[in-house]
Amino acid sequence: MHENESGGGPEGDGPVLRVRGIDKSFGALQALKGVDLEVRGREVVALIGDNGAGKSTLINVLTGVLEPDSGEIVFEGERVEFTSPHDARERGIETVYQDLAVAPQLDAVANIFLGRERRRTGLLGRLGVLDQQRMRRETDEQLEELHVRIPDPTKPLSTFSGGQRQGAAVARAVMWASKIVIMDEPTAALGVAQAGMVLDLVRRVRETGIPVVFISHNMPQVFDVADRVVVLRLGEVVAELDPEKASTEDAVAAMTGSLRGEESA
């Protein structure tokens, strides 16, 4: 689980994750063309682009949902291949999908530990008996530490609003991520206050040394929290912007193609 590290990500100064020359096609449609991307420790990278730019496809490649046609993925200096989301998760990459991937009839504790349940020790544990108290306690602790407020972790998520469900999904990813957190439109369905909390959470994650990559359409939020903004257009990386120096207009221009090449004036 997520431990409160103050150190950086990997040993040495290399990036946590680097992809080079990623191609991915679906039949005749080329979704990704020679994409290069780096994710370093302690940073928040925003991935933006118009619809069909290839953002979700790239995320799916990074998280093992899809395998690239060509190109390489280097994780902590080591070349890897993700054949399933399981592989990525094993390495400490946690994802918050756009559709949240939560089980609404289960409560927050159950969702957070889904697939990673704590069992009791001894014979009971081997029979599969869950240690519900321990999971509840760990959930409370972690949520406390991350300043995440879920109204009642023992009520089914279906009784929460969309925003609260999102909070639980984000908390789940953050609690388990040991290397990278990836989020696909994490604030899309949220009101201002709740979105603010998600962004705060993103910052807190960064503080622990774990990088966050997120897709968003919301320019103000992107520029508020990201350290780097990577712009995709038609499957290629067309720009990498420094939000302190560039403006939202520059971003939009890069997205829609009225600007080419790197702009980091």
Place this chain on the structure above:
Amino acid sequence: MADNKTGQGESRARRRLAIPGFGSAFIFVILAGLVVAFSIMEGTAFLSAENFVTIAEDGSELLLLAVGVTFVIITAGIDLSVGSILVLSSVIAAQTMVALSGTPEQVHNFQFPNQGVGIPVGIAAGLLVGLACGLINGLLVTKLKLTPFIVTLGTLGIFLGTAEILSGGTNVPYVPTAVQTSIGTRNLLGFLPVPIAIGLVVVILAMLTLHLTQFGRYTYAIGSNADAARRVGIDVERHLLKVYTLSGFLAGLAGIIDLARFNTASVGAHTLDNLAAISAVVIGGTSLFGGIGTIVGSVVGTFIPAVLRNGFVIGGVQPFWQEVAIGIVLILAVFIDQRRRSAEERM
């Protein structure tokens, strides 16, 4: 994400009659209400330990089916073949017992010298058949990726047809009577019929499994959002295989109990058992959409129609009215439960 915790706490206490693992308490209220009503109307004819034991015993087979089907329906699946599995298991168990308990002449003269071997092997055979049928259902659902409704509708016919082929359409004769005397009509400790004892054990084990173990949690998770379960690494297909196998096994066990109670495998019967089991589960508060349900609910759901029938027969109500009443109770129970649930969710 901060919330007005106190305000919510108050309304939560007011709203929820639920107890963890016990689901909605409302159906208890209905069952209790029926018991009270019939007791008032019919006095000790209805309100007697003997009557309740009879109701429990008569409902013991349906109870097993309902427990198995509860697991299946919680995964958002369904099993329409449970009645047929019951019949097929009882046929194979009966025929095995008859074949192994003596030579044909001995058996036709109701002598069963080898029943010490014949009966246990027959029981094992019946249980194995239940297991195998459940496994077949599970494989068809997970490998062929057909909806459970279609699969189990098909296996309903296949299993029943197989039973009819094997038995020639007859109820299997010459089953050793020891099956009936040592299991079907025997009372443990002088008062507890074996079928009820078996039902109790199964219910307790099922409750523990569903609410305390990983197996139970995965059952709920898959019913709630199978895709999410897959994405966190749960082997959904393998789990569903186990769930359908469990349902088949319990149907097989019900078949053994049926054989023991009536000393024959009843081939033409149990045609409506699948609907009765599903009704029991739904009355009990399990959602056909998956992710929600309890074993206790299914137990109560099994006995609401049973109590209704019993009370009406004792009271002399015409049979057709009984069916109308049961239908009304089913709809009422589900309607009210759904309203409460959507009130909870509407935030």
Place this chain on the structure above:
Amino acid sequence: MSKVTTGKGGHMSKVTRIGRRMSRREFLGVASAGAGVVFLGACGGGQGGGGESYRLTLIVGVTGDEFYTTMECGAEAAAKELGVDLNVQGPEEFSAAEQTPILNAAIQANPDAILIAPTDVTAMVAPIQSAVNQDITVVLVDTTIKKEELALAGISSDNVKGGMLAGEALAKQIGEKGKVMVISVKPGISTTDQRQQGFEEAIKKYPNIEYLGTEYCNDDPTQAASITTSTLRSNPDLKGIFGANLFSGQGAGTGLQQAGKEEEVSVVAFDASPTQVEDLRRGRLDALIAQHPNDIGDKGVRIAVDYLKTDKEPASKQITTGFTTVTRENLDKPEVKEYLYKAEC
């Protein structure tokens, strides 16, 4: 800026209100369910004044079958005449698993006597034994069980004789030569097995009649119809069918109509339900062997009440009732009409 309460506050109060309203609804739901039960019990019930009159329960083989409905009519008429209470119950499916809970509940009501048409010759022995153990007089109507000595008496048609009558009627219809078959319910039911037996004995006497055998339709007229149509496909020269009970005969008639063979194939069916009588009129069936279920019900009640009053066992423990052969020609004659089955009393 005005202090706008957040969505949460508004949501909370809305939810609280729904919560309170729901509890009232719940209460109404329970109250109406309870009231409904009491109401149904009161109006459908037969828990009469008690005191002097005897209480009898009749448990038929399956509800909705006009044979049993007619039996019920006969039993009710006799009960009324003798001034006893009669409660009629029955399962939806002709099976021991369905009939047993009903019998068990009936036992709980502790009637003075139970009249029952057992649905399985073996399986119903144990539950009937338990009725006898509780000092309830049991009379078997129509079908019987292996341990028939448990009962005070058994009343049924002489089904072997009925089957023979059917055989002779069918032989006559087809001019004493051709292929014939039997459609029965399922092996193990005493009544239909005996009819089959009688039929087979009767047609043995006709050297030019070829007997194709017996098929079982499980008391399902749809199955009987498909058995008929498929037999016709493999034996297009089939000349006669004997339907051993109500649903078998009905289904055979339907099957012939589906195959368009009503003219060529003769059907003799057991029992005379309104549908069968219609089929007879229209030519789909050619003769009906009507039992006298009215008499069975009537005699069942009388025997039970006699015993209850006098404590003397009946002279004969096996009572048989008669048959009437019904054809298109005699259908409307009063002495035949009274034996046609009723759908309601």
